Amino acid sequence: MTETVLRPFAEQAYAHELAALAAADDRERPPSWRLSPWAVVRYLLGGTLPDGTAITPKYLGPRRLVEVAVATLATDRALLLLGVPGTAKTWVSEHLAAAISGDSTLVVQGTAGTGEETIRYGWNYARLIAEGPSEKALVPGPVYRAMADGKVARVEELTRVPADVQDSLITILSEKTLPVPELGLHVQARPGFSVIATANDRDKGVNELSSALRRRFNTVVLPLPDSVDDEVAIVARRVGELGRSLALPVPDAGLAEIRRVVTVFRELRAGRTEDGRTAVKSPSGTLSTAEAISVVTGGLALAAHFGDGVLRPHDVAAGLLGAVVKDPVADRVVWSEYLETVVRERDDWADFYRACRELAG
Template sequence: MSDLLRAPAETKYAEELDWLESVDDQPKPFSWRLSPKMVRLFILGSEPSDGLDRRISQKWYGDRSFVERSIVTLASDRGLLLIGDPGTGKSWLAELLAAAISRNSTLVVQGTAGTTEDHIKYSWNVSMVIAKGQSRESMIPSPIMTAMETGSIGRIEELTRSTSDVQDALISILSEKYISVPELDSEGIVFAKPGFSVIATANSRDRGVNDLSSALKRRFNFVRIPVVTNRRSEAEIVRFRTEELLSRHQLDLEVPPTLLDVLLQSFADLRASAAAAGSDDEKLESALSSAEQIGVLEDAILHSNFFGERALTARTLASSLVGSLARREPEDLAILNTYLHGVVEPRSREEGGCWPEFLEGGRDAIATLS
């Protein structure tokens, strides 16, 4: 695994999955590798009341009802659509579900404007077709077709970025549970095996790009993943990802709890400002999600390690926050400048601590970018 830049969940947590499978005596739907209870436990982590002989780490942070509804949906004949703002953990939850259920989370189609029906169904190896003609051997199955043939979970990322042709192709797959291959006679239909299902993700900010038809919506159960705003949950998510970052880069660098509080409070302030804004021009373009927080902290940690004094400071954190969130010029810079003068400056006078240095670092970063 050390040779991989990013290992899939079934590889990264293979030892946990093997152990859970060995002790799982609950009934399993179809060809599932784990029972629904064990799938939930793998994703949300174990508690003393579970009575296990070992601890299972928590990998996704959010309301357990979202995970339970997702698992129940995948045990039915309907697809699962995870929808929410960017950075809310939709793709990570989809990957964990596929890893726990099928031990394969890599059967993925990325939805883009260039995604075609072939990416959902199949294509052909042209050289083999020329040499031997069209056959199953010369056919290139899509990840979704492979999932159908193996009774596994197929994933589609950013479904609303796909065109209507792609979405229409998915309707028949979710309804009929087979793919017709008219070029082949004796093997002209590929049927889905029990256990096959589809997890799709959609960015709620992409509404209007390629809206889902009512026919396709009927074939999905929707699970809306909100932005995490609970302070405790946010802190757990950021700590979890930060520990992974430090381990991956083999960094011996401490994140002071006071600086983590500054980061969490800054995002809370900016979210409150966005909620009170009268127009989109008065809001940051950023979704201000937990993923954005992790990105800011990651930038600050790496900058401190490579170019600083190998110690995270409030100045570096403020510089990373401005650099990461200022995506539009001059709108975002103006919003951040207003935040620093209207919120951070009074707080630095009243509370002291890390806030004065954070204020100074933010001002310097804005001056550099202006």
């Protein structure tokens, strides 16, 4: 049951919404899809169904980007979600898989140690030694299972995967076939199979995609939120969801602090204040929306367990310091200058300034 786990899968957490969308969805569905492309977009962006069911937004961003992503998956093209850290690439890929296949768990987590068998298949070595190569000894990987079942597979942080392992996807994406030479067979993808990969465009030079592999993907770049209001809404919604699973206070009472955290992140990222009047130095870190969510969630935990349950400046100050100061020398100078030249000058930020200044030293 979803209430007994810390973080349910998307298809579990939003099962009611997915069921309501499926019941109301009278549009044509691609083979093996649980919903039509129109309904998948509605699931991602939110809205109200004719029966009054509210579909919560999973992504706040340009509608056209979501439509392009869904249309790509309705063809035989794979989808690459590209963007800086914190632009909801993983979040979007999970919800796309949940809405299309009803299963977001076919995931390859890309790391420097990801091997080819993680993407393709491995072996039950006890059985392999006892019986020799056989289908019973074969252990299908997530991509293998997605091909066999006509579902969406997800490859997270593709550019973290070694180049030779990346190239194992080329045949799969172009021929829709996965050879198993040990058994003399080929796994042919069933209708509905596709791959959603994510990549961090700050990872250029780590394991860049070959031109041959990149051609197999349609790339959609997910941008950072356009405005403070959009980013505050994203942070508040995700913190609320995380807070419910962790039994933390509802963040509505702390919206002022959420807005301050978001404003700080946006100004340090952009290298200027929101009004454009003051230039500021940027730290070495990315200061993503995901990090803002982490800072606020940590602040709520402090407020709940060591305060009065209301998010206040001293609850988020330590998290901000940790998020901004990644380089203990250069970033500390950047943070101190920002506090003195920007935060200190804002009359309604006096308590926030004091809380941050006490920790900054």
